[in-house]
Amino acid sequence: MLNSSVHTLMYSYYGLTAAFPHVNFWWKKYLTVIQMIQFCVAFMHGAIGLYVDCPFPRWMGWALLLYMVSFIVLFANFYLHAYITKKPKKSVRNEAHESNGNGFHAVGRVSAKTKED
Incomplete structure (x- = not known):
């Protein structure tokens, strides 16, 4: 029942983003949290079974625990990476300004040209 509820939320989100791609839905981050909570509950459920x-076969219980750990x-x-260490996006104007003229961005790259060139 928990899995079905989480999937209903997930597919509702996917359907809304497909229908309204220009809308930024604020609850995407919380959907990920809900999924992680679901995996923790499934882990506890499997651990109690052991x-x-x-x-239930013990090897399947251990497999469930490993499976839930991988999801978590x-x-x-x-x-x-998506919500904590997210880097701000650069504007198109800033990216064009930082270009070295060859279509490559000079930030963080070493130029192959030397002073003799």
């Missing part, structure tokens, strides 16, 4: 010695790591990495 602890109480459920008749991947989504946390996405969240970190």
